[in-house]
Amino acid sequence: MKLTILGCYAATPRTISNPTAQVLEIKNKVFLIDCAEGTQVQLRKSKVKFSKISHIFISHLHGDHFYGLVGLISTFMLLNRENDLHVFGPKGIKEIILLQLKYSGSYTGYQLFFHELEATESQILFEDDTVLVKTIPLSHRIYTNGYLFQEKNTLRKVDINKVEHYNIDKVYYNKIKNGGNITLENGTIIPNSELSFPPQPNKTYAFCSDTIYNEAIIPIIQNVDVLYHESTFLESEAHLATKTMHCTAIQAATIAAKANVKNLILGHFSTRYGDIELFKQQAQTVFENTQIADDGKEFNF
Amino acid sequence: MKLTILGCYAATPRTISNPTAQVLEIKNKVFLIDCAEGTQVQLRKSKVKFSKISHIFISHLHGDHFYGLVGLISTFMLLNRENDLHVFGPKGIKEIILLQLKYSGSYTGYQLFFHELEATESQILFEDDTVLVKTIPLSHRIYTNGYLFQEKNTLRKVDINKVEHYNIDKVYYNKIKNGGNITLENGTIIPNSELSFPPQPNKTYAFCSDTIYNEAIIPIIQNVDVLYHESTFLESEAHLATKTMHCTAIQAATIAAKANVKNLILGHFSTRYGDIELFKQQAQTVFENTQIADDGKEFNF
Numbered sequence: 001m002k003l004t005i006l007g008c009y010a011a012t013p014r015t016i017s018n019p020t021a022q023v024l025e026i027k028n029k030v031f032l033i034d035c036a037e038g039t040q041v042q043l044r045k046s047k048v049k050f051s052k053i054s055h056i057f058i059s060h061l062h063g064d065h066f067y068g069l070v071g072l073i074s075t076f077m078l079l080n081r082e083n084d085l086h087v088f089g090p091k092g093i094k095e096i097i098l099l100q101l102k103y104s105g106s107y108t109g110y111q112l113f114f115h116e117l118e119a120t121e122s123q124i125l126f127e128d129d130t131v132l133v134k135t136i137p138l139s140h141r142i143y144t145n146g147y148l149f150q151e152k153n154t155l156r157k158v159d160i161n162k163v164e165h166y167n168i169d170k171v172y173y174n175k176i177k178n179g180g181n182i183t184l185e186n187g188t189i190i191p192n193s194e195l196s197f198p199p200q201p202n203k204t205y206a207f208c209s210d211t212i213y214n215e216a217i218i219p220i221i222q223n224v225d226v227l228y229h230e231s232t233f234l235e236s237e238a239h240l241a242t243k244t245m246h247c248t249a250i251q252a253a254t255i256a257a258k259a260n261v262k263n264l265i266l267g268h269f270s271t272r273y274g275d276i277e278l279f280k281q282q283a284q285t286v287f288e289n290t291q292i293a294d295d296g297k298e299f300n301f
Numbered sequence: 302m303k304l305t306i307l308g309c310y311a312a313t314p315r316t317i318s319n320p321t322a323q324v325l326e327i328k329n330k331v332f333l334i335d336c337a338e339g340t341q342v343q344l345r346k347s348k349v350k351f352s353k354i355s356h357i358f359i360s361h362l363h364g365d366h367f368y369g370l371v372g373l374i375s376t377f378m379l380l381n382r383e384n385d386l387h388v389f390g391p392k393g394i395k396e397i398i399l400l401q402l403k404y405s406g407s408y409t410g411y412q413l414f415f416h417e418l419e420a421t422e423s424q425i426l427f428e429d430d431t432v433l434v435k436t437i438p439l440s441h442r443i444y445t446n447g448y449l450f451q452e453k454n455t456l457r458k459v460d461i462n463k464v465e466h467y468n469i470d471k472v473y474y475n476k477i478k479n480g481g482n483i484t485l486e487n488g489t490i491i492p493n494s495e496l497s498f499p500p501q502p503n504k505t506y507a508f509c510s511d512t513i514y515n516e517a518i519i520p521i522i523q524n525v526d527v528l529y530h531e532s533t534f535l536e537s538e539a540h541l542a543t544k545t546m547h548c549t550a551i552q553a554a555t556i557a558a559k560a561n562v563k564n565l566i567l568g569h570f571s572t573r574y575g576d577i578e579l580f581k582q583q584a585q586t587v588f589e590n591t592q593i594a595d596d597g598k599e600f601n602f
Contacts (some may be wrong), residue, residue: 071313105443
């Protein structure tokens with residue numbers, strides 16, 4: 001999995017920072033999570049191939065999380081996109097986008113599918129042989145979802161030394177990956193466990209923004225490899241976090257600790273702060289394995 | 302008048318260029334003309350004071366001319382704007398903006414007025430003691446207006462040498478500027494014409510984008526000081542200009558020449574071209590006094 005932060009600041013686009021958008025590359029799929037104004041330019045800076053983006057997941061309908069969506073959809077038209085695009089987001093997102101396309105006299109040449117969300121329980125949005133995506137219901141001023149992305153590694157890993165030792169042809173590798181035994185020319189059956197390693201553990205990524213401190217999400221994000229959790233404020237502005245239904249760095253770290261995640265990435269920083277290192281410092285008093293997001297930063301895990 | 306080009310390229314925002322937006326400072330007013338995605342950041346780069354923007358004029362509802370509007374309106378809210386904001390644009394613009402504010406659960410603390418346009422004849426949109434703004438009906442794939450901005454200089458200019466010669470006190474300068482005669486202490490009446498110069502000529506600026514080659518606009522923009530005219534294509538792509546209802550540099554220059562304008566600024570360049578100097582070269586074969594726009598460029602006139 002590769003996570004590229006396109007923007008991780010709250011509220012307004014600035015010359016030095018961008019509101020929320022990020023790209024998750026997982027099992028050869030490219031997912032866009034949130035799409036604030038300026039996302040197109042940030043995508044270009046990070047050299048993400050536009051046509052590879054197949055699914056867009058919008059957390060909520062505050063401008064700093066989706067005002068770049070209509071422009072990106074329009075740009076896909078101009079680039080003569082052909083492959084389908086799936087947009088997941090709160091009810092209303094389809095009306096907003098289609099109204100603007102209608103007035104601009106534009107129609108997408110590609111298939112554009114909207115999947116509008118209203119549920120308040122976690123639901124599966126996408127599943128194929130390799131990836132599963134489900135919602136993480138969050139609690140904010142308007143209807144909001146985080147998203148959990150889960151790899152499905154079902155294939156075993158071929159033990160190259162062993163298959164060479166038995167002189168097994170490459171055409172049988174897929175059979176071995178899928179757990180099959182191999183019968184040699186002399187009739188000997190070699191059990192799969194001798195020829196392969198178990199599947200890699202399934203990596204998981206949870207995106208949680210925007211939200212108040214909400215322990216109800218813990219069962220859904222339990223043990224994830226990476227949790228991106230909003231931390232709009234430092235402890236000195238904890239009263240504003242409560243008032244605006246956001247979190248402090250320490251609250252984000254508390255969720256990370258209680259959910260036993262492996263890594264925490266902090267983001268959605270209020271633009272009032274000059275030094276975002278302070279978010280990390282405060283969070284680490286509660287949860288050591290904390291990193292901070294920044295525009296253009298990449299995380300490989 | 303000061304014109305600041307925030308963006309002057311067609312179609313999509315890029316790392317190196319921005320779609321259409323510009324600021325006209327005229328008689329202590331700050332007007333924003335078009336508002337593509339990224340306009341907020343461009344305004345900050347050009348150090349335009351957000352609260353000074355009182356009127357926004359949107360030419361048409363293609364994304365590269367207005368996708369930044371909803372974000373700017375939202376940012377005005379976050380900045381606790383108090384003064385009124387007037388938005389002029391094609392019918393539909395109000396529905397698009399208000400729908401997004403509704404779903405975001407946001408309401409502006411300032412008065413937001415929409416003035417929706419449907420007329421196909423030139424109409425006056427704004428007039429006070431110092432400025433007049435009217436539409437320039439354009440011909441594009443969807444309903445589009447250019448805008449004509451006209452200074453109203455009604456005050457005469459005091460002739461400093463003469464008023465000092467007659468020892469006239471400064472408290473009478475306003476009377477002189479307004480055309481009044483002055484009676485000296487000895488009873489002599491000095492006619493205004495002896496004490497002042499005629500008002501400065503009224504500067505005029507015409508913004509015309511997007512449009513096909515359209516001679517119908519000539520009577521409206523006749524003799525303007527500065528004409529900004531779209532020139533999306535070079536002559537080699539003249540067929541695309543016709544097809545997409547845009548202009549070539551030479552067509553823009555032809556309009557400038559026929560309308561007897563003083564200065565032509567070219568803009569709305571297709572992003573396919575690496576060297577925008579070519580637009581100037583081609584236009585100057587028809588109209589010598591041609592300049593090219595570029596993002597961040599300022600024109601004082």
